[in-house]
Amino acid sequence: MLHDYAGHDVAALVKRSELVSRILITVAIIGAVGTPLFIWARTPLIHARVAENGGWSPDVIHANANQPFTLHLTSDDVVHGFAVGQMDMQSVDVLPGKVTDITLKIDKPGIYTFFCTRWCGLNHWRMRGTIEVGGSSSAPGPAAVPMYVTLGLDIDAPHEAPVIPINRPSAISGQKLAANLPIDRSIDYYLKHSPYQVFDELSTTSLTESQRWDVVASIWQSNTTPESRANGQQLYTQNCAACHGENGAGNGVFADDLAAAGESSIQTMAGADSMTMQSPVDFTNPIRMLGASPALLQGKILRGGMGTGMPMWGSIFTEEQIWDLIAYLYSFQFDY
Ligand code: HEC
Ligand SMILES: [Cu+2]
Structure with a gap:
């Protein structure tokens, strides 16, 4: 974009960069005002890699009980799968170079385990992370003693x-x-x-x-x-x-x-x-x-x-x- 070395009008360039920074500021302000909405809709991209290369990243996700949240999943290597333990849900495939979105709603506060559902290697079963679901509505009961x-x-x-x-x-x-x-x-x-x-x-x-x-x-x-x-x-x-x-x-x-x-x-x-x-x-x-x-x-x-x-x-x-x-x-x- 910056072709100043090619002999462009410098004043025009300055004006343009002013315009760019004004747009950036506007975006930043909208971002700040709209933050709660923004976060609700856009959680960070979660990367999946075989366990030897780090597994899920991030591997801790925060959510609120009874509030739907959307996860964006992608793989950096092979095909992985995603599911949350102890929940009646269909697992989804996480494909290399693609983003898969999944919206979840968890009723009870607590700590849930999400895990890979595709045999991606010897340490496949190590590909686990946690979803910390907060909320005071219904306090989790005492964990059952095995x-x-x-x-x-x-x-x-x-x-x-x-x-x-x-x-x-x-x-x-x-x-x-x-x-x-x-x-x-x-x-x-x-x-x-x-x-x-x-x-x-x-x-x-x-x-x-x-x-x-x-x-x-x-x-x-x-x-x-x-x-x-x-x-x-x-x-x-x-x-x-x-x-x-x-x-x-x-x-x-x-x-x-x-x-x-x-x-x-x-x-x-x-x-x-x-x-x-x-x-x-x-x-x-x-x-x-x-x-x-x-x-x-x-x-x-x-x-x-x-x-x-x-x-x-x-x-x-x-x-x-x-x-x-x-x-x-x-x-x-x-x-x-
Ligand atoms: C990554 C490999 C691996 C996977 C996957 C795996 N196991 Fe195992 N399992 C082992 C090994 C190794 C042992 C022996 C060591 C031990 O008992 O801790 C074992 C032992 C067991 C035992 C103990 C039996 C006894 O007589 O003490 C049970 C029961 C068992 N596995 C059930 C399962 C079930 C059910 C699954 C699937 C949900 C499973 N395993 C998945 C590796 C695995
Ligand atoms: Cu995997």
């Missing part, structure tokens, strides 16, 4: 089943056998016992070992529903299979890389270096799974492994979604 804490379970202790079935237990066979047994069918009993513990308690009956396992399978079946298991399978495929494997065998695409690549990044996380990286658990292994109660699995999923490579999911899934996942995990053991 069952493993109330029960005093050490979720990091080994929990191997000392006896495992020879054949895959069948819920159908178990149903008939269970009909005449004095069995506690409450959901509470199911949540607090491992399949092995129930198998062990059935030793007072006249059933054979394989019959006892069938009864266990029927108890597990009657405490879950096909819908819950199907929903769990869907969540599993999206969020767990990359490490634990599509078929649950602990051989997901990231399983091999996990120990090697995860170690360096994990060391930089405060307090995480007391735990060491492990291979993803094989859910088809009866020794491990039949020794674990639903409450224990819930604790592990809620809290994560704290440095083992198992992410924490408590701020991502609703309680119901976690029970759905657990219902699905046991289906690697039982024939329903």
Whole structure:
């Protein structure tokens, strides 16, 4: 624009630059007067990058309860996805070089986690940020205490089943056998016992070992529903299979890389270096799974492994979604 070196009339140039600065001032004044509106409509552009390159930036967003706010998202590298945990929302794709807008309204004040929904790399699940939703209207209630804490379970202790079935237990066979047994069918009993513990308690009956396992399978079946298991399978495929494997065998695409690549990044996380990286658990292994109660699995999923490579999911899934996942995990053991 400034072609003064090319011999333009200097006075004209001065006039023009005066005009430019006057326009700038006008814009600034309008900006100042209209600030509340301006901020409401234009939050900063949020950049997504793979976790190794910084993840979300900014990764803390402020909003007010019951007030819609619009986020502008873009990616600086590959395709990422955006969703807010514990909310019933469709995730949106965040594409490189494009801006995706999403308008949200959150009713309850509190701290929410937003996360990437596309497998963008080994540290994909580290791509998380928070939305701090302020507001005094309804104070957040006390956070629910997870069952493993109330029960005093050490979720990091080994929990191997000392006896495992020879054949895959069948819920159908178990149903008939269970009909005449004095069995506690409450959901509470199911949540607090491992399949092995129930198998062990059935030793007072006249059933054979394989019959006892069938009864266990029927108890597990009657405490879950096909819908819950199907929903769990869907969540599993999206969020767990990359490490634990599509078929649950602990051989997901990231399983091999996990120990090697995860170690360096994990060391930089405060307090995480007391735990060491492990291979993803094989859910088809009866020794491990039949020794674990639903409450224990819930604790592990809620809290994560704290440095083992198992992410924490408590701020991502609703309680119901976690029970759905657990219902699905046991289906690697039982024939329903
Ligand atoms: C980034 C890899 C990774 C992803 C993704 C992942 N896990 Fe894990 N998971 C692990 C590793 C590694 C372990 C073993 C170490 C441990 O128990 O902390 C593990 C352990 C577990 C255990 C403990 C089982 C036991 O017997 O103690 C459960 C339950 C579990 N994962 C469930 C899930 C679910 C459900 C998802 C998806 C919502 C998931 N994991 C996603 C890596 C992963
Ligand atoms: Cu991502």
